[in-house]
Amino acid sequence: MSHGIFKVPELRNEPVKNYAPGSQERTELKKALADARSRIIEIPQYIGKEEVFSQNRQAISPPHDHQHILGYFHEGSSEDVRKAIDVALEARQKWASLHWEQRAAVFLKAADLIAGPYRSEINAATMLGQSKNAYQAEIDSACEIIDFLRLNVNFMRDIYEQQPVSSDGVWNRMEYRPLEGFVFAITPFNFTAIAGNLPAAPALMGNVVIWKPAFTQVYSAHVIMKVFKKAGLPDGVINMILVDGPIAGEIVFKHADFAGVHFTGSTKVFQTIWKTIGENISGYKTFPRIVGETGGKDFVLAHRSANAKALATGLIRGAFEYQGQKCSAASRAYIPSNLWEEVKELILGDLAEIKMGGVEDFGNFVNAVIDEKSFDKITSYIEQAKNSSDAEIVTGGNYNKEKGYFVRPTVIQALKSDYVTLCEEIFGPVLTVYIYDEDQFEEIITVIDNTSPYALTGAIFSEDRYAIQYATENLVNSAGNFYINDKPTGAVVGQQPFGGARSSGTNDKAGSVLNLLRWVSPRAIKETLLSPVNYKYSFLTGE
Incomplete structure (x- = not known):
């Protein structure tokens, strides 16, 4: 048999299709969805x-339509x-x-x-x-x-x-x-x-x-x-x-x-x-x-110099894409006092227009959580926050499982830095924010490092290079994937190799x-x- 030292296809990432109205990929995907819903298959x-x-035989149903x-x-x-x-x-x-x-x-x-x-x-x-x-x-x-x-x-x-x-x-x-x-x-x-x-x-x-x-x-x-x-x-x-x-x-x-x-x-x-x-x-x-x-209890840290709009967008996408069911999802955010009111208004504005429902409607940003067990776990944290003197619901907190396991994107403001939803993995569309004194940036980094046993992903939003360097160095063991001025999700194969340490x-x-x-x-x-x-x-x- 002949041999050779073979080259392989060059390193490149697959381009992401956008599924815009009128595109071929959108038409093909819509057809595939309809075909899948029209039949019942047996999986060996x-x-x-x-x-x-x-x-x-165990039934398989869409989480957003569990009767089908x-x-x-x-x-x-x-x-x-x-x-x-x-x-x-x-x-x-x-x-x-x-x-x-x-x-x-x-x-x-x-x-x-x-x-x-x-x-x-x-x-x-x-x-x-x-x-x-x-x-x-x-x-x-x-x-x-x-x-x-x-x-x-x-x-x-x-x-x-x-x-x-x-x-x-x-x-x-x-x-x-x-x-x-x-x-x-x-x-x-x-x-x-x-x-x-x-x-x-x-x-x-x-x-x-x-x-x-x-x-x-x-x-x-x-x-x-x-x-x-x-x-x-x-x-x-x-x-x-x-x-x-x-x-x-x-x-x-x-x-x-x-x-x-x-x-x-x-x-x-x-x-x-x-x-x-x-x-x-x-x-x-x-x-x-x-x-x-x-697991992960992934953080977003904002410095007082952060761009409020970029921060709010990073939180919306990082916390609520795929209903927060990513081990890298933004689950806890530390926002300085000088930015919170502006960031809160931006988040509330985005969440007011975000649609939730089944995946067949391409206008829905948020869909259902995976099953009833997950739904019950997530909503138990929400109910705990509603009844706690150490937290308050900023927005969301609603849920319904009559047709599908739907949990509205929820933002909790924790009044204590060790409140439970800042510490424990929830794996759902729940973001907990903690507001810190804008002049206590170094102190809040210590809190972030010690609050959770996990060390998967984290992010800092800042326009101050000294602050970025300080956070990068002092959170060195807090995240295996660290993002600067971006959400802590979305690692790309070959570009951001993915994984964390500690309990992650x-x-x-x-x-x-x-x-x-x-x-x-x-x-x-x-x-x-x-x-x-x-x-x-x-x-x-x-x-």
Whole structure:
């Protein structure tokens, strides 16, 4: 077989379509939405070459119209988990030994399929299944997943090119082997792109994967699996199981061939996973890789020099796009006393004209939260604020779940810097602001750093470079992604590698070389070109 040192398609981010009235993409997406609503589909598990249907069918409904049935997914069992592991391990050797450019071609083709014939389908699935508006779906389930798939190929090649130096008479080489065993990918509801990347990134590096998507994201996960299959992904490389977390974990985390977990979800669940892995550590063939991106309590800090309009816009977009259901969403804001009244009026003006409703109406900026459990949690914080002497509702506070799980964008003003909604993750359209004395900028930075256990994203708005530098330096451990004069959301693959530390995860930066390095086990090879034939060193020779 002939070989070559292959170049890969150049680094570039997928352009975001705007879905303006009259555009082709808007027409195609509207048709895809109508088609999806007009039929009921059955979603199986994908285990090896089989599409596994069970007797345990679970309904899928749009969060904004929970009486409508989009389809059913077939929930699996512990036996399905065992079978998926066996199938993956059977596929491992052949996939791991496949030349890297062949693996790359599968995921490059998947990216082109999503960019082209599957774009409207995956966006419509995300809009209906996860209640995202057209723009939020476009930047997630189209552009971001395309970027992950394409740019990861570049990052993979960069890794393989990292080779050691060689001295005279020696040729040193570094192999980047896949992990020994299988990887368990656990993905969340809120980003289709994350759901696709978490199994795809380890698979690109030659690993086999058991993928468990969130039940509330299965509708678009099904499209991802269809795309992977269409792109030529061999059977058994990525196996999608639809099994409750504890059932899957009981088997996966006790299996000797468990080699790593790629996780996005809650901090509490990740801590439980880490503890479970520790309890079973002596039973594994190798020390598993543990990669996780978890919760956030993301801050926006305004300096007294900030542009009020830019700040208000950053808060509106950062806090309320996708109903605040982003781990990076602006959840707490610290605004100086000299700006609050102006900023408040701007926020109230924007929220007065923002429309809320189903995703099929492209005029709706805000849609529904993901499910009833989330709705109840979010509204409990709102009710607590209504009844607290330490907080007041500035705007919003209304909600209704009769047709869909709708929570009106809510701004709470906390009167104490440690009020609960400044500290705890809510994961909904709730922004808490704290007004500080404009002359106490340095003091409020200390408060921000110590208020929350999380360290995912943060932002500062300021026109004062000294203030920007001071905040950047003194909030160095408070956010893995830090934004200056911008909202703390919207990381772009390859431009702002994403991840945080503290209780926000292992900070392995999805969308960068750093993440892919976690899914390889390097082997150093030294070849001596002329081997010594005598044990004696020169220093042994007499004077």
